[in-house]
Amino acid sequence: AFYGQNCRLCHINPTGAGMRNSYVAGYIGPAELPLKPLPAHEQPHWPKTKLNEQISVGTDLRLLYLAGDNARTAVGSLDNTFFQMQGDFYVAFEPDPQFVLYLDRGTGSSYEVFVLARVLPWHGYLKGGRFVPDIGWRWDDHTHYTREKLDLDFPGATESGIEIGVAPGALSASAGIYNGNDGGLFDDNPQKMIVGRALYRWRMGKMNAAFGGS
Numbered sequence: 609a610f611y612g613q614n615c616r617l618c619h620i621n622p623t624g625a626g627m628r629n630s631y632v633a634g635y636i637g638p639a640e641l642p643l644k645p646l647p648a649h650e651q652p653h654w655p656k657t658k659l660n661e662q663i664s665v666g667t668d669l670r671l672l673y674l675a676g677d678n679a680r681t682a683v684g685s686l687d688n689t690f691f692q693m694q695g696d697f698y699v700a701f702e703p704d705p706q707f708v709l710y711l712d713r714g715t716g717s718s719y720e721v722f723v724l725a726r727v728l729p730w731h732g733y734l735k736g737g738r739f740v741p742d743i744g745w746r747w748d749d750h751t752h753y754t755r756e757k758l759d760l761d762f763p764g765a766t767e768s769g770i771e772i773g774v775a776p777g778a779l780s781a782s783a784g785i786y787n788g789n790d791g792g793l794f795d796d797n798p799q800k801m802i803v804g805r806a807l808y809r810w811r812m813g814k815m816n817a818a819f820g821g822s
Contacts, residue, residue: 612809612816614731614775615746620664620700622733622773623742623782626712626720627666627698633657662702670694710737718764730776735784738768742782742805743822767801781806 615624618632628637638654639645657664670693695715702708706727712720722737740746769786781804788801807820 612811614780614809616731616775620698620708620710621720621724621739622731622735622775623740623771624746625740626696627664627700627710628657630658630664664698664700664702666698666700668694668696668698714764716764718766720766728772728774730774732772732774735771735773736769738766739771740764741767741769741784741786741801741803742771742773743803744805768795769801771803778809779806780809 614622616622618628618636619625620627620629632641633654633656638650657666659665672691672693674689674691692715697713699711700708701710706725708724708726710720710722710724720737720739722735722739725734726732727734767786767788769784771782771784773780773782775781783804784802786801786803787795788799789795789797803822805820805822807818809816809818811817
């Protein structure tokens with residue numbers, strides 16, 4: 609959102625979040641992720657994510673301290689406590705630039721594991737496995753529950769299913785069909801959850817704007 613770009617610019621997952629790609633590791637990471645941008649002569653020493661040509665690894669860790677009495681959080685009211693907000697380990701296996709086997713394992717019960725095929729026109733993809741459906745915004749802030757009213761009980765709730773997406777120019781669109789079992793491992797009914805999403809981005813002077821719906 610900050611750059612006015614599609615999520616696939618920086619993430620392996622075209623719908624955002626999770627492991628960053630080699631573009632971030634080589635360019636965005638050393639220039640903007642540190643508290644103080646690295647000088648040009650030090651940027652080549654920024655840690656690389658690739659173990660070899662086919663396998664990449666990554667991680668995210670966020671630990672919060674909630675000060676004061678009855679601090680409001682996603683899980684209720686807590687008093688003066690540490691909160692392990694995120695602890696994820698990522699592995700991506702790319703036997704070919706068009707295909708990725710992806711795993712995201714965090715500290716909680718939720719995880720993502722899917723096969724991604726970048727084989728469609730307009731930067732399109734096919735995705736199958738267990739992952740977060742492309743609904744609403746995938747904010748990094750866990751208090752922005754844009755999926756809660758759609759029977760997904762928390763932002764990282766995953767579903768087993770298949771998804772298709774394209775991104776011609778400033779427009780991105782996706783559609784998917786999932787078990788719709790509210791994050792459970794097994795589906796207990798024959799009904800399915802069908803999701804569609806479209807988003808159009810444009811620039812207004814110095815401000816990025818977007819309009820879309822799910």
